[in-house]
Amino acid sequence: MEPLLVTGANGLVGHAVCERLKAAGRPFTAIDIVASTADGHSVHAVDVRDVHRLYALADAEGPFGAIVHCGALSGPMLARDNPVLVHDINVTGTVNLLELARVKKTRRVVLCSSVSAYGSTPAGLDRVTEDAPLLPSTVYGASKAACEALAHGYAVQHGVDTLSLRIGWVYGPRRTTDCDLREMILAGLKGEVFRRPQGQDAMRQYVHVDDIARALLLAADVASTPRRAYNANGGSCLSVPEVAAIVKTVVPGLETDIGPGWHPDEDVQARFDLSAAERDLGYSPAVPLEEGIARYTAFLRERLRG
Template identity: 45%
Template sequence: MRALLEARGTDVIAVDRVGVTGEGKPLTVCDVTDIHRLHAVVSGRDIGGIVHCGAFSGPMVERANPNAMVQVNIVGTANVLELARIHSVGRFVLCSSTSAFGNTVSETGPATEPIPEDVALRPSSVYGASKVAGEQLVSTYTQQYGLDGVSLRISWVYGPRRTTDCTIRRMIEDALAGRPTHMPFGRNFPRQYIHVDDAARALVAALDAPRLPRRIYTVTGGTYLTLGEIGSMVARFLPNAEIDLGLGSDPVDDVQGRFDIAAIERDLGFTPAIGLEDGIRSYAKWLSAHANGIS
């Protein structure tokens, strides 16, 4: 996303807890829980918009430390919203998650599909609940303080520089290393992936939109495939891949039906540009190059 913004001439203050990106570019070091440092970062600057992606990323992260999840994902979001309010930021975009929906498939079968944004949310993890809380904070700041805020519920992201758990990356890296991929679940488990570049484009579209007919949008890559089907796709590109998945659901993920992305297509002009096959193929080339020390 930084590259997209800088390529068009937008000045960007990129903030993270570490000092350098995966591309070797410098970052402004700051933790979202440090409200004083956040204000120091923007002091004296005219901030046109904030894209808030600073959070624990995924229900598999910090499962044994729910208090940390609350402090980073909820209190941290409140801190950045305060920053936006006090400094009169023009647009605030929250990187939320489809984990906010929770399980959409029950014992009686799947919910009506495709699933729109305006359904009852039933998060099944503290991570999912933290995203619901963040969305509600954005909505409340919009109503109470006039902040121009929007939340994007982004599905599972894959692609270059992802560092947290990613099944697609694991399958590719195992194949490149000549290792088999064995998982006790997933063959019939659906997951909706989106390439990191498409996720970045969606966030920029929300940042740029002249008006926001909605305050919450769902964003996926437009596919609905099982991990078994995705594994077969990886094996087509990497013939050495040996992928063995058992039946059943991911124990730390929700069972979800296909999400409706018509609203973001209609209102913000965003459609996913990178098909899953093309995305996996290019990701495999990227991982292979970086495994061999090629930048």
């Protein structure tokens, strides 16, 4: 069975991918910027910007059948005042892995792209397919669009088989960046009020991290696909108050105070169509939002007790 290389293995998505591989008994090598030995597998300290460490690892642990690239700055809220760093980690790191795959003849590279690559979707559009234009409004979103373009270029010019998943609103254990869903649950558990000056009209297509890990491995394993980028997120598209109402069924103490409109500096996006991923990858979200919220609440409650 071919071993896989998983980058960003200490993060929200990368860790879930490793856990899924471990449960299936599949061989893999995990890397992150910081080494770790937690959860029964080792994570090597390898920065994706360090080409020498990447090639040394490939020589020692490879050859890899596929690379699942989850290692990046994940979200437009990170390094907002340091766009060069966003480019350096997200774009340069991705090019290094694409080049590694080219040189080492890796079968496929799967990239974690983002719905941020779309920017705000066209007004009046009911559902967003993968053919919608990529017009990012942030450097982070632009870095993801650039990575997709580079992956496509490597595929066409150098024969490196690449697939990009446009992911959005992932939640679950190990999430550390901004997440309204997590903050709602925590507010309810602590008896506090979840407050936002804007946001009543904002839509969320939340997806549990286990679903995204499964989608990435489906993308790594599929024989072939007619396209190189796919939407991958959750099955429900709800307003922030509608999400809060579901949270309240699990955490009855939740109280909210949410102002009108969308969050400032946030892309206005319609529902993302998942039919292409279902048709070509066999992916559809399996964790309903209600179940995912209940599981996440149990995790966060234990963390508070600990």
